[in-house]
Each structure stands twice: as C-alpha cells, then as structure tokens.
Amino acid sequence: MKKAVILLSGGLDSATALAIARSEGFACHCLSLDYGQRHSSELEAAQRVAAALGASEHRTIKLELTAFGGSALTDREIAVPTQPSEGIPVTYVPARNTIMLSLALAWAEVLGSRDIFIGANAVDYSGYPDCRPEYLEAFEKMANLATKSAVEGRAIHIRAPLVALSKAEIIRRGTALGVDYSLTVSCYQADENGVACGRCDSCRLRHQGFVSAEISDPTRYLHPDLSE
Amino acid sequence: MKKAVILLSGGLDSATALAIARSEGFACHCLSLDYGQRHSSELEAAQRVAAALGASEHRTIKLELTAFGGSALTDREIAVPTQPSEGIPVTYVPARNTIMLSLALAWAEVLGSRDIFIGANAVDYSGYPDCRPEYLEAFEKMANLATKSAVEGRAIHIRAPLVALSKAEIIRRGTALGVDYSLTVSCYQADENGVACGRCDSCRLRHQGFVSAEISDPTRYLHPDLSE
Numbered sequence: 001m002k003k004a005v006i007l008l009s010g011g012l013d014s015a016t017a018l019a020i021a022r023s024e025g026f027a028c029h030c031l032s033l034d035y036g037q038r039h040s041s042e043l044e045a046a047q048r049v050a051a052a053l054g055a056s057e058h059r060t061i062k063l064e065l066t067a068f069g070g071s072a073l074t075d076r077e078i079a080v081p082t083q084p085s086e087g088i089p090v091t092y093v094p095a096r097n098t099i100m101l102s103l104a105l106a107w108a109e110v111l112g113s114r115d116i117f118i119g120a121n122a123v124d125y126s127g128y129p130d131c132r133p134e135y136l137e138a139f140e141k142m143a144n145l146a147t148k149s150a151v152e153g154r155a156i157h158i159r160a161p162l163v164a165l166s167k168a169e170i171i172r173r174g175t176a177l178g179v180d181y182s183l184t185v186s187c188y189q190a191d192e193n194g195v196a197c198g199r200c201d202s203c204r205l206r207h208q209g210f211v212s213a214e215i216s217d218p219t220r221y222l223h224p225d226l227s228e
Numbered sequence: 229m230k231k232a233v234i235l236l237s238g239g240l241d242s243a244t245a246l247a248i249a250r251s252e253g254f255a256c257h258c259l260s261l262d263y264g265q266r267h268s269s270e271l272e273a274a275q276r277v278a279a280a281l282g283a284s285e286h287r288t289i290k291l292e293l294t295a296f297g298g299s300a301l302t303d304r305e306i307a308v309p310t311q312p313s314e315g316i317p318v319t320y321v322p323a324r325n326t327i328m329l330s331l332a333l334a335w336a337e338v339l340g341s342r343d344i345f346i347g348a349n350a351v352d353y354s355g356y357p358d359c360r361p362e363y364l365e366a367f368e369k370m371a372n373l374a375t376k377s378a379v380e381g382r383a384i385h386i387r388a389p390l391v392a393l394s395k396a397e398i399i400r401r402g403t404a405l406g407v408d409y410s411l412t413v414s415c416y417q418a419d420e421n422g423v424a425c426g427r428c429d430s431c432r433l434r435h436q437g438f439v440s441a442e443i444s445d446p447t448r449y450l451h452p453d454l455s456e
Contacts, residue, residue: 070338095334106323110298138370
C-alpha cells in the first residue's frame with residue numbers, strides 16, 4: 001500500500017483532504033503541528049478525525065511558533081478579528097504552511113512516501129499567500145531539489161486536492177466520502193470543548209459553505225444566529 | 229540598522245556566515261535548532277559564537293526531529309560513519325535545511341527582515357542535496373510566494389555567501405573577519421566538552437580546510453593524528 005503524509009489540522013479542509021487520500025488507496029500518515037495556537041481543541045479534533053477516517057497513524061509534533069509571534073493565532077496580545085478585513089488578515093501565521101510542509105517533507109522522506117496532502121484552498125479562503133496554487137507549485141519544485149529521495153529519482157508530489165474548490169464543493173465532496181464534520185473544529189478561537197465562536201473569518205466561511213452546499217451545519221456555535 | 233536572520237549551528241561555516249553578515253552592517257538575529265542532534269555541544273558553541281561575534285540576539289528553538297529519525301544524527305541506532313561513503317551519506321537529515329530556512333523565514337517576517345543567511349556550502353561538503361545553489365534558489369522563489377511581506381513587495385533574500393567557497397577559503401575569510409574558530413564545533417559526534425572525534429566526514433573536511441588554508445587548526449580532537 002503506498003503511503004501518504006497528510007497535514008491534518010483538525011479543521012474541515014484537512015479532514016476532507018484525508019478522506020480524498022484514503023479514497024485513492026493511500027495508507028495515511030497524519031501530521032499535526034502543536035504550534036501554540038489559540039485553538040488547541042483543533043488538535044483534539046485532528047486525533048478524532050484521523051481515527052474516524054482510518055488513518056494508519058497520527059503524530060502531533062510540538063514547535064513553539066509563539067516564540068516568534070506575529071499572528072493573532074500565536075500572540076495572545078493580538079485579537080482575532082470578528083469582521084472581514086482588507087488584505088491579508090492578522091490571523092495569518094508567518095510561514096506556517098511552509099513550516100508544516102517542510103516537516104511533512106522530512107517525514108515523507110523517512111517513510112519512503114512520495115505524496116504529501118494539504119487541505120489548502122484558494123477560493124473561499126482568508127487571503128493567505130501560502131494557500132495559492134503558485135506557492136504550492138514553488139514548494140514542490142523546491143522539495144524536489146531538497147531531498148535525497150528526489151535527487152535519487154523519487155519525485156515528491158504536493159497534493160492540494162481542494163485548492164480550486166469552493167467551501168460548498170469541499171463539504172459536498174467530503175460528505176460523499178463519509179466525513180463526519182461534527183468531529184472537526186475550524187474556529188480560530190474555539191473553546192476547550194470545541195464550541196466555535198461563530199464570528200471569526202473561519203467560522204463565517206465554514207457556515208456559509210454548509211448553507212451553499214445545502215447541507216445541515218453540525219457545528220456547535222456560541223453565536224446564536226448560526227446555531228440550528 | 230537593517231536586520232538579518234542567521235541560521236547558526238555552532239559549526240565553522242555558520243559562524244563565518246554570521247561574521248560576513250556583521251561585516252555588511254546587519255543587526256544579526258541568530259537562530260539555532262535543537263532537533264535532538266547527537267552533537268548538542270554544537271548548540272552551546274552557537275551561543276558562544278553569537279556572543280563573540282556581536283549578534284543582537286540568539287534564540288534556540290526546539291523541534292524533535294528524532295520523532296521522524298532517518299539519519300545518523302537523529303537516530304542513535306544509525307552509527308556515524310568514519311569512512312567516506314558513496315552518494316549522500318547517512319548523516320543527511322531529511323529536509324533539515326528546508327525546515328531551518330522555513331523557521332528563519334517565519335522569524336524574518338515577524339522581525340521585518342528581508343535577509344536570511346545560511347552557511348550552506350557546495351564545494352568541500354558532504355553531498356547533501358539541500359546545500360546546492362539550485363536548491364537555495366528554489367527556496368528563495370518559494371519564500372517570495374509564501375509570505376505576506378513578499379506579497380506586499382518586500383522580497384526575501386536567501387544569502388549563502390559560502391556556497392561557492394572551498395573550506396580553506398571559508399577559513400581564510402572568517403579568520404580575516406576575526407572569527408575565533410576554537411569556539412566552533414563541527415564534529416557530528418563531539419563529546420559534551422566539544423572535543424571532536426577527528427574521524428567523521430565533518431572533522432575530516434574541517435581539518436583539511438585548515439591544512440589547505442595554512443592556518444593552525446585550533447580544534448580539540450580525540451583522534452591523536454589530527455591534534456597539533
């Protein structure tokens with residue numbers, strides 16, 4: 001069985017990416033990053049999602065990005081915005097996807113895996129530069145010069161199956177593949193029980209996705225307007 | 229004063245890269261990675277080197293690459309070779325430079341720095357793929373698509389001033405800039421006091437560099453043939 005490394009945050013997108021990798025017949029080695037994020041209930045969600053979707057393995061690696069700060073997700077002094085902003089929002093974590101893909105690359109090389117799945121999405125997204133297809137292509141090119149396996153002819157593929165899908169399309173795809181979205185947590189400031197704020201960018205995009213997909217939103221929101 | 233992030237391992241090359249960045253007038257923010265390497269005396273060396281060369285700051289970030297293994301430097305079951313090998317040696321750590329440059333990229337973005345220095349060298353080196361100029365160029369391209377600052381027009385430069393120098397040229401350059409190489413540790417399996425084995429690839433390349441540069445080698449070696 002060919003192996004894939006799946007970056008699993010515990011959110012909706014990466015759960016769907018895992019389901020897609022499983023549907024393609026990969027043995028899935030899931031990797032989560034404990035980087036000191038506000039929403040640590042995401043990490044517990046990642047564990048539940050990995051188990052529910054039949055991952056072969058799930059590892060959480062700790063790396064204190066709070067040492068650098070610079071984001072509402074890694075610096076408690078910066079508030080999570082509840083209104084859409086112009087440009088790249090303060091929830092952007094500097095170089096986060098680059099760091100996570102680099103770790104996935106290291107693990108893939110050790111496992112002998114040539115496929116790395118990431119739930120990056122450039123349609124209904126928050127404007128993060130490291131979710132765009134041109135970024136992902138550049139990472140893949142770099143990865144194929146970086147590693148011993150690539151130099152020896154075993155090319156690495158960065159797989160972003162959601163990159164061109166709308167949030168509604170992602171939810172429909174995942175639902176068809178049996179993803180239980182009630183296990184996932186997308187909110188930037190979910191409480192310890194995984195209850196979502198219903199106000200941040202991530203909650204808004206998620207809820208709007210369910211509405212557009214005409215699928216009932218199983219998320220538990222603190223914000224009464226979004227609860228069903 | 230413009231800021232640079234310097235990847236500092238505690239070895240000879242990165243100490244020289246720091247000295248070069250200082251000579252160009254950068255305020256130097258040094259980053260070391262505690263990845264569970266065998267040679268933790270390198271990390272103590274990094275601290276001494278940063279202080280001696282007038283770095284503005286030195287941070288060590290912990291990341292257990294031993295969780296992945298796959299290298300003689302991160303897996304105690306794999307011995308450090310004492311004879312040159314064909315191809316890429318087992319001391320290669322999967323994706324190490326990619327991970328370290330990614331962390332440097334994150335910090336550079338938070339600091340508002342546009343220059344990242346790495347002591348990578350492709351002449352007298354161990355055959356690691358992630359030390360080659362084509363790899364470093366691909367990383368820079370990727371970095372300039374990855375970050376908010378790059379998207380906003382502040383390009384990132386990956387600076388590898390040693391990439392085309394021989395070990396002897398590096399040592400001459402550093403000596404001219406006042407680097408005290410007795411503070412540095414290159415050995416893959418130095419003991420806790422920083423005494424080098426004198427047998428591994430890294431020791432051999434280092435010692436040969438001093439011989440070729442006709443500069444006295446200040447390294448303390450366990451191997452009697454190399455001690456002076």
